[in-house]
Amino acid sequence: xxxxxxxxxxxxxxxxxxxxxxxxxxxxxxxLYWYRQTLGQGPEFLTYFQNEAQLEKSRLLxxxxxxxxxxGSFSTLEIQRTEQGDSAMYLxxxxxxxxxxxxxxxxxxxxxxxx
Amino acid sequence: RKEVEQDPGPFNVxxxxxxxxxxTYSNSASQSFFWYRQDCRxxxxxxxxxxxxxxxxxxxxxxxxxxxxxISLLIRDSKLSxxxxxxxxxxxxxxxxxxxxxxxxxxxx
Numbered sequence: 001x002x003x004x005x006x007x008x009x010x011x012x013x014x015x016x017x018x019x020x021x022x023x024x025x026x027x028x029x030x031x032l033y034w035y036r037q038t039l040g041q042g043p044e045f046l047t048y049f050q051n052e053a054q055l056e057k058s059r060l061l062x063x064x065x066x067x068x069x070x071x072g073s074f075s076t077l078e079i080q081r082t083e084q085g086d087s088a089m090y091l092x093x094x095x096x097x098x099x100x101x102x103x104x105x106x107x108x109x110x111x112x113x114x115x
Numbered sequence: 116r117k118e119v120e121q122d123p124g125p126f127n128v129x130x131x132x133x134x135x136x137x138x139t140y141s142n143s144a145s146q147s148f149f150w151y152r153q154d155c156r157x158x159x160x161x162x163x164x165x166x167x168x169x170x171x172x173x174x175x176x177x178x179x180x181x182x183x184x185x186i187s188l189l190i191r192d193s194k195l196s197x198x199x200x201x202x203x204x205x206x207x208x209x210x211x212x213x214x215x216x217x218x219x220x221x222x223x224x
Contacts, residue, residue, distance in 0.1 A: 022129075028168065031210060033210070033211075033212075035212075039134050041217075042204075043202075048211065095210070101210070102148075102164060108158055109158060
C-alpha cells in the first residue's frame with residue numbers, strides 16, 4: 001500500500017456530464033501528478049503540481065480538463081462535458097521534490113466509463 | 116513515432132528462465148531512465164532506476180546505451196510472481212515521466 005488514495009475508484013457517467021476526481025497524496029509529499037491510462041497503453045502524463053502551483057500541463061490536455069491543488073495537499077481533476085474518448089483509468093501519483101528522480105508513488109486510480 | 120517504444124509481448128517463459136526486455140526512446144535529451152512494474156488491474160510501481168554504467172538488483176539487471184537510445188531489463192531465474200507488465204520509463208529535465216506501452220510477461224510452471 002503506497003499511501004496515495006483516490007476517490008471514487010469507479011465512475012460511470014453519460015456523455016456530456018461533468019465529473020470530478022479526488023487524489024490524496026502521501027502526506028509529506030509536495031509533488032502530485034495526474035496521468036491517464038487506456039487499455040494496452042502505458043500511463044500518459046496530464047499535469048503536475050509542486051505544493052499548490054501547477055507547474056506543467058500536457059499539450060494533450062484539452063480545455064475541458066482542469067486540475068487544482070488549492071492547499072498543496074489533496075488535488076481534484078475535473079472533466080467537463082465528458083466524451084466517450086475520455087474513458088480511461090486516471091492515476092494520481094506523488095513524490096518528494098528531493099526524492100530520487102522517477103520515484104513516484106501511484107494511487108489505485110479512478111476508472112472512468114463514459115457511455 | 117512514440118517517444119518510448121517497447122515490444123508489447125506477451126513473453127511466455129517457464130519458471131527459472133532468463134528473459135530480456137528492450138526499449139528504445141526517441142528524445143536524446145532524456146536524462147533519467149527507469150523500469151516500472153504493473154500487475155494486472157493495479158497501479159505501476161518503481162522496479163529500478165537505470166544508470167549508464169548498468170545496475171543490478173538481485174535477479175534484475177538494467178542496462179542503458181545512450182548512444183543507441185536503448186534500455187534493457189534482464190530477469191534471471193524467473194519466478195511465477197514476476198508475471199506482470201514491465202513499463203520502460205524516461206524523463207527529461209522535468210519530473211514528468213514518459214511511459215512506454217509496457218511488455219507483458221507471463222511465467223508458467
